Every structure is written in structure tokens, then in C-alpha cells.
Amino acid sequence: MLGRLAVPAISLSGLLLLWIIAAALTADPQILPQPFALVGPWLAEIRSGALPHHLGQTLVRVIWAFCLAMSLGLILGLLMGRFERLNRWLDPWLVVFLNLPALVLIVLCYLWIGLNETAAIVAVTLNKVPNVTVTIREGARALSADLDAMARVYRMSGWARLRHVLLPQLAPFVAAAARGGVAVIWKIVLVVEFLGRSNGIGFKIHLYFQLFDVGMVLIYALSFIVVMLAVEWLILQPWERRARRWRTA
Amino acid sequence: MIRVDIRAKSFGDTPVLGPVAFEVAKGETVAILGPSGIGKTTLLRIVAGLDDRFEGTVERPGRIAMVFQEPTLLPWRSVLQNLTLVHPGLTRRAARDMLARVGIGDKAHAFPGQLSLGQQRRLALARAFAGHPELLIMDEPFVSLDPATAETMLALTERLIAEERPATLFVTHSRAEAERLGTRILDLAGRPAILSPAQGQDI
Numbered sequence: 001m002l003g004r005l006a007v008p009a010i011s012l013s014g015l016l017l018l019w020i021i022a023a024a025l026t027a028d029p030q031i032l033p034q035p036f037a038l039v040g041p042w043l044a045e046i047r048s049g050a051l052p053h054h055l056g057q058t059l060v061r062v063i064w065a066f067c068l069a070m071s072l073g074l075i076l077g078l079l080m081g082r083f084e085r086l087n088r089w090l091d092p093w094l095v096v097f098l099n100l101p102a103l104v105l106i107v108l109c110y111l112w113i114g115l116n117e118t119a120a121i122v123a124v125t126l127n128k129v130p131n132v133t134v135t136i137r138e139g140a141r142a143l144s145a146d147l148d149a150m151a152r153v154y155r156m157s158g159w160a161r162l163r164h165v166l167l168p169q170l171a172p173f174v175a176a177a178a179r180g181g182v183a184v185i186w187k188i189v190l191v192v193e194f195l196g197r198s199n200g201i202g203f204k205i206h207l208y209f210q211l212f213d214v215g216m217v218l219i220y221a222l223s224f225i226v227v228m229l230a231v232e233w234l235i236l237q238p239w240e241r242r243a244r245r246w247r248t249a
Numbered sequence: 250m251i252r253v254d255i256r257a258k259s260f261g262d263t264p265v266l267g268p269v270a271f272e273v274a275k276g277e278t279v280a281i282l283g284p285s286g287i288g289k290t291t292l293l294r295i296v297a298g299l300d301d302r303f304e305g306t307v308e309r310p311g312r313i314a315m316v317f318q319e320p321t322l323l324p325w326r327s328v329l330q331n332l333t334l335v336h337p338g339l340t341r342r343a344a345r346d347m348l349a350r351v352g353i354g355d356k357a358h359a360f361p362g363q364l365s366l367g368q369q370r371r372l373a374l375a376r377a378f379a380g381h382p383e384l385l386i387m388d389e390p391f392v393s394l395d396p397a398t399a400e401t402m403l404a405l406t407e408r409l410i411a412e413e414r415p416a417t418l419f420v421t422h423s424r425a426e427a428e429r430l431g432t433r434i435l436d437l438a439g440r441p442a443i444l445s446p447a448q449g450q451d452i
Contacts, residue, residue: 146317146319146321147321147323149294149297149299149315149317149321150315150317150321150335152298152299153297153298153299153313153314153315153386154313154314154315154335154336154376154380155313156334156335157337160334160337164323164325164326164330164334165323168323168325168326171325243325245360246324246325246326246360246362247362249359249360249362249363
């Protein structure tokens with residue numbers, strides 16, 4: 001129990017210490033302010049409601065893109081992993097999309113769909129779907145033929161097969177895709193907001209970048225990192241522990 | 250009653266099974282005996298309906314159970330759930346009774362990984378009989394067990410078959426096992442493999 005909480009805490013304190021030392025060495029709050037110098041402006045941003053508002057906007061986009069990318073990637077990955085013919089046809093597309101720079105997709109989506117919410121979410125989703133697909137495809141290829149035969153002989157329903165036979169086998173791959181997915185998606189959402197939205201963390205960072213306000217850039221970026229850490233520790237990790245219970249029991 | 254009439258089965262250009270025809274009546278146990286690699290598992294998969302790429306016909310009942318060479322359990326679900334998820338009609342009480350019948354009544358909430366190999370096989374047997382199968386198919390269920398465990402499992406299987414009386418088709422490469430469980434023995438031999446005697450001999 002101590003290890004589970006203490007180790008991340010000590011590890012993060014180390015990062016903070018590094019920041020303090022770096023700020024002291026820089027000795028220029030314009031370039032790198034001390035972390036404690038940010039507390040005041042941070043509280044002011046929360047009180048004014050600006051930080052929660054923009055944080056909420058970004059979070060909604062992250063959730064949308066995450067759900068869409070995971071569902072599409074799961075379906076595509078499963079199909080491509082199970083049906084070799086389909087895989088041969090779709091694999092070249094996958095390689096194209098995997099190697100298409102995020103920026104290109106974002107710009108094209110804005111140009112084709114318009115500077116709106118749909119374009120933003122579509123751009124982020126399209127950026128992430130190929131990675132999820134590749135990960136899930138590996139999982140689908142490793143599915144046990146024996147369990148499949150068992151489920152067929154005993155005539156388990158499609159739903160029971162999906163829920164109790166297929167998904168538990170895919171769980172480690174889904175977890176890997178989700179973990180990588182959340183991290184990558186929020187970074188791309190920021191770029192999308194930076195380029196063409198008038199709210200969200202990315203928009204604020206764009207604003208403070210033009211004002212050369214390092215402190216505010218850090219405040220907005222770090223606030224969202226705190227949210228993502230909370231997601232990791234309060235949702236992803238407990239879910240993973242539950243899903244892995246049978247391995248450690 | 251099951252009626253198997255396979256005319257031919259091949260993988261690519263390699264013929265595996267020649268004409269293979271037999272029937273199994275309710276309460277009858279037919280043992281198929283043959284060396285490794287002869288096509289016994291292929292035959293069972295056809296009978297079980299797992300492989301329909303063959304020439305011929307198989308008539309089989311609705312409720313089929315199969316015991317595989319490996320226990321083939323759902324390692325991420327509890328012992329009890331391994332019965333109730335596979336047989337949605339089975340009540341928890343009936344599932345517990347079934348576990349008790351195979352001697353692992355105290356393991357209901359364990360995960361399969363916490364069971365010994367012998368206990369996992371018992372669970373696989375419980376799963377097979379929990380659905381009151383009309384046709385029971387067993388693919389070398391006692392292979393890779395030490396002699397003492399194999400003997401207990403054999404006795405348990407014998408008792409369960411006597412209680413439930415399904416039509417049983419069972420393959421093995423051990424003549425002793427075949428003679429112990431089987432009411433009839435069919436030898437599978439040759440390439441492509443055929444049965445001898447064509448309709449089996451009574452013991």
C-alpha cells in the first residue's frame with residue numbers, strides 16, 4: 001500500500017525539485033518562473049472561471065475523440081486480425097494513415113469540413129484510429145482457437161462470447177491502446193485547438209504564446225496534466241487491476 | 250442418436266479421412282482408437298460441427314458437450330462462472346451441485362488458475378455434464394495426466410456417463426482406456442484413415 005502511493009509521490013517531488021533548481025539557475029521568471037510563483041495566478045484563473053471553462057472544453061473533445069477512436073479501432077482491429085483477406089486490403093491504408101503527420105490531417109479536416117467542432121473531433125479521431133487498430137489487431141491475431149471452439153460447441157450466445165471470451169483476451173491490448181490513446185489524443189486536441197478553436201487549453205496556450213507569458217502557458221498545460229493523472233489513477237489503473245485480478249489471484 | 254457418414258476429408262491436397270461411417274445410440278460409448286496424427290481430432294471436430302469442410306453428412310442432436318485435450322476454461326472467470334456463463338439456463342445452485350459431483354464443491358469462487366491440473370480437468374468434466382448433453386465428445390481427455398490422476402478421472406467419467414447416459418464418442422490412443430470406457434471400439438488406421446471394423450466390434 002505504501003509503495004503504491006509513496007513511489008509516485010516521491011518520483012513527482014523529484015520532478016518538482018528539478019524544476020525549482022532549473023528556475024533558480026535560469027534566474028529569469030520570464031523564461032522559467034518558480035513553481036510556487038504560479039500558485040497565485042493559478043488560483044486567480046480558477047476563481048475567474050476561465051481555467052475550468054477551457055479545461056472542460058478540452059476534456060469534452062478528448063472524451064469524444066477517445067470514445068470514437070477506441071470504438072472504431074476496436075472494430076477495425078478485430079476484423080483485420082480475424083480476416084486475413086480484409087487485412088491484406090486494408091493494411092496499405094493503415095500504413096498511409098499511420099504515417100500521415102497529425103498536422104496534415106488537422107489542416108485538411110479544417111479545410112474540408114470547416115473551422116468547427118466536427119472537424120476538430122474528426123481530425124483527432126482519424127489521428128488515433130490507426131494506432132488503436134494496429135494494437136487491437138495484434139490482440140485479435142493472438143485469440144485462442146481452443147476457446148473459440150469451446151464457445152462454438154457449447155453454443156454460447158454472440159453477446160456472451162464477446163463479453164466473456166473475446167474481450168477478456170483483448171483486455172491487455174485494449175488497456176495498452178487506451179493508455180497510449182489518452183496521452184496522444186489530448187496532445188493532438190491541443191494542436192487542433194491551437195490551430196482553429198476559440199476555446200480550450202490549446203487556444204489559451206496559443207494566446208499566451210503570442211503574449212510570451214511562460215507562466216500562464218505552464219499553468220494551463222499543468223492543470224490538464226493533473227486531470228490526466230487523475231484519470232490514470234482513478235479510472236484506468238483501478239480498472240486494469242480489476243481486469244487482471246485473475247492473473248494474480 | 251448420432252449418425253456420421255463422412256465420405257472424404259482433406260486438408261488442401263492431402264486426404265486425411267477416407268469413408269468413415271458409424272452410429273452412436275443414446276447411452277452408448279464408442280471409443281475411437283488410433284495412433285497420434287491419424288486424424289482422430291479431425292474426425293471429432295467434424296462430428297462436433299466445428300469443421301464443415303468435408304464431404305458427407307453428420308446428424309447430431311442439439312445439446313452437445315465436448316471435453317478437449319486441454320481443460321480449455323475461461324481463466325478470467327470464476328470456477329462457478331465457468332459453468333453458469335457457458336450454460337445460461339443453469340442456476341447457481343445446480344452449478345454448485347455439479348461442482349460437488351466432480352469433487353471441487355469448495356472451489357466455486359476460485360479462478361481456474363488457482364486449481365491444480367487435475368481439478369481443472371474436473372471442472373471441464375463438470376462443464377460438459379452440466380448441460381445434460383445428448384452427445385458427449387471427448388478428445389483424449391486423460392492424456393498428459395499421471396497414472397493415479399488418470400485413474401481417478403477415468404472412474405469419475407465412467408460414473409458421470411452412467412448417470413447421464415449421453416451418446417458418447419471418445420478418442421484415445423490407449424487401448425486400455427478404450428476397453429475400460431467403450432461399449433464399442435472402432436480402430437482408425439491408414440492414410441487416408443478409415444475405420445476397421447467398418448461398424449465396430451462389440452466387446
